[in-house]
Amino acid sequence: MNGSAIRTRRLVHIYRSEGHDVAALSGVDLDVRSGEFMGLLGPSGAGKSTLLNLLAGLFRPSAGKIFIDDVELSQAPEAELDRLLRTRVSLLLQGAPRNLMPFLDPTENIAFAQSAARSDGVDLPPPADVLDQVGLAGAATRPLSVLSPADRQRLAIAVAISTGPGLILADEPTSMLDHRARDAILETLADINRSTGATIVLVTHDPDVADFLPRTVTIRDGRIGGEGRSGEEYAVVTADGSLVLPEHARLDLPPGTLVRFHLVDGQYVLLVEDPSRGVGD
């Protein structure tokens, strides 16, 4: 199965609460290719969870567009949207227990997660195969209370993949785990990405998780603040032609700094104007 592609254009989200509005996203243009495994980084309150929830269709953006494959979420008829989000998109909430039924064993949790898609006539693998895929074959009928935190997270992942999604959205799937468990969960997700081709977008605060991922996008103040590719940091030109400075350059280049773009041997070089030079010097 192919992974889903994501495209957002000028995505804006404003939370309206009594007395004041909060602009959580202020114009996000994000492209994720089918089958990518990528991370969303950024400081607390930057808008990562809001973006993830919008991609999962949990609520509608205040403005802008979200495409999952060729479907624009705000234009899709309700029934098509429901079906797309139920069959193609899985959201893994932060904290394994929020994704699980505590009184059901692992096999029953998978069967429960699959029940709606099965009644739509979708052909799905048996729960035992899904548990095997995440390394939980030996825990099929164990009560959740005896599973380790890492195994509970594996089960939450199993639930997320049990409907054969093309897109897995995971909110901090490795938080609250020790380093060994974290690395094992990342390997499990990487294996799912390779074997099923599903696109995976995960939110993380952990620099070690970011280093593991082939691509990261940093959200800052509700905008795309930069991109990382295999450890290399890049600034990103936005749709309106502006360039968000990397955090470290902001200290040296305060607002109002003049810069020139020079083309030298086919490469752009950014030259910072000497602030002591007056107009007409």
Ligand SMILES: Nc1ncnc2c1ncn2[C@@H]1O[C@H](COP(=O)(O)OP(=O)(O)OP(=O)(O)O)[C@@H](O)[C@H]1O
């Ligand atoms: N339901 C809500 N009502 C009002 N404001 C909200 C709501 N949810 C989030 N916000 C605000 O929107 C902004 C973005 O929040 P969001 O949770 O998306 O950030 P985040 O990057 O995921 O942060 P964290 O890493 O702490 O989870 C913040 O200023 C937050 O306070």
